[in-house]
Amino acid sequence: MSTRRTFLAGAAASATGLLAAPALAQNLVEWRMVTAWPRDLPGAGVGAQRLADRIGLLTQGQLTVKLYAAGELVPGQQNMASVMAGDVEMSHDMSAYYIAQSPALAFFSSIPFGLIAQEQDAWIYAGGGKALWDELNARFGVRAFSAGNTGARLGGWFRKEINTVDDLKGLRFRVGGLAGQALSKLGVVQALLPGSQILPKFKSGELDAAEFMGPVNDIAFGFQAEAKFCYWPGFQEPCAGLQLQVNRAKFDALPVTHRIAIEVACAEENARAQAEYNARAPAAIAQAVTQQGVMLKQFPADVFKAFGSASGQVLSEIIDTGDDLTKRIAASYLAFRQQTLLWTRIGDEGYANMRLLDYTYPKAG
Template sequence: MDRRSFLTKAGFAGAGAVAASTTLAAPAIAQGNQTWRMVTTWPRNFPGMGVGAQRLGDRITAASGGRLTVQVYSAGELVPPLQALDAVIDGNAEMSHGAAYYWQNKSQGLNFFTGVPFGMTSRELTGWVRYLGGQEVWDEIYDQFGVQGFLSGDTGTQAGGWFRNELTGVSDIQGLRFRTPGLGGQVWQRLGASVTNMAAGEIFQALQSGTLDAAEFVGPYNDLALGFYQIAKNYYFPSFIEPGLATELVVDKAKFQALPDDLQAIVRDVCQAEYDAVAADFAANDPRALQTLVDNHGVQVRQFPEEIMEAGAVAAKDILEELRSSGDELTKKVAESFVSALNIVRRKTEGTDSLFIQARERYFQI
């Protein structure tokens, strides 16, 4: 997909481009029906996440018979993308759709609910959140802000990023201007990169202008639409900083709890269904998009050198240990819960799933 065509069809005229005069209308409530506003961090019609956010809103509306209608606003339509959570906290929207690690300035503990370097895969993350105490500690963090988060989408293991030049070792990272968020950004920073975060719609221009030397966003399905291949040709796999990224739906907690029990259940259940739906979308379309990037656009698929992987693992472990001894009690609690759960869920992944994948690759080609 041509980037310009995608952005035109999406009606997305630059992330963060919101007129100063923009005001948010109050939610409609009539005859027991309510209309809630969902602000997102994604461009409209954005593959996977943007489409998933719209579908989530539509499914809540349909499942509730219109008793809870969700009106979805893409990045920049009502608020800048990286102010989506604040819109809910401030009462200017009832819902936001984004990624928890975008809000690490509010609590380092929020990083754990998106992606942890060398941490959980997306399937492992759901095990922690749903059955091993993850939701409870997540709730404790968001209680401070009067909101509640739910897992709402799953990209699977992401791509490692787009680089103008091939990487041969850690020395190539020194001073590299790299777009990458969360704990992963902290890892790359310790390896010598100059790290920044920016919303999806801003990355291409920053690469094109030379403000960035490299960028990672999600993977082939999204990156093809964003057109990164036009600037950088070296595409690295896999990401060691985002092994299983999750998106979140955040709701105003007081308004959510004021809903009838059945509407609360619809929101929770639709989020869980969308987590799986988005995962299937990426599973089906990432491989096809990657083939297009290679065959039609001359992209070079590469793997990170062992030196970079090893250095990244050391940095990731150091960061995790620092968070486990953090002065912030909630961050420490989340980190301890994450590590405890990881040591449980990884047994199946490494002892069963990965062994099967290795066997299938070796013995079963059809």
């Protein structure tokens, strides 16, 4: 190559490099993520920040996400409305928070006596749930992705013992969503409060019982200081699927690599959050029992059966009064639930029960 041609080639390369930097800078995007959690809440709050950071890393800084914790930018339960309007681009929360928009949204978080965490993931990822979720959310102009799960819930923190169904009557219970509707049929007075307000209401005597997000978060809020009876198992949300919901138009306008990065980051956080909650729950429960004198008690069978029947009534009402899409979502969910009952019973549940038998096995320490 001649000296002149070499010079021209080099000049062209230099020009390309000079043009690339500002062009790249022009493509930088900053999105806002609002959440339903305090900023440093163990599990969900920390996980939301982890998710935001991961999206930035996966897009090599081309899409950065600035997180605003509960109440910092959007008040109360207005996250979904803000995402729908495009006032913010995304929200980390639970679809069940928005049953006023459609009761069918609860199926993609958890319903009373519904699927456990691994079953929920199986339905959404491989059992037809995601397509139905997308169809439902299209009505609201959003997309949603599974982005965490708290796993099993406690039955609740109570000031007094629950021995019969009659003990529930008049009980002022902080419990959300469809479970609150079910308990109302049994005489419970439902209270809807964010986690940060539950302990003050306990202290003032305005609450008799509460549940929030399982042992890791419940104990972080200090419920065990005021309510010394902790009942299990939780029926209200056998798991609690967290979501990242995104404004649909803004999501569709992103480069395909950014859209994939968001989906990958959500899937990663979905797995990591479940692992974190499962890892931290045993120590949280042990702390409440051994250090703060909490009494762990199992719900009596008759009480739990009453929970089941009341929950069934609420679900039947949703199906009977729901539109075609709600009925199709419920049919898909319930069919999957029915199919997975046997496998969970003989697989995980069967093994877990047999593992409790007396046999020789090494112990820690």
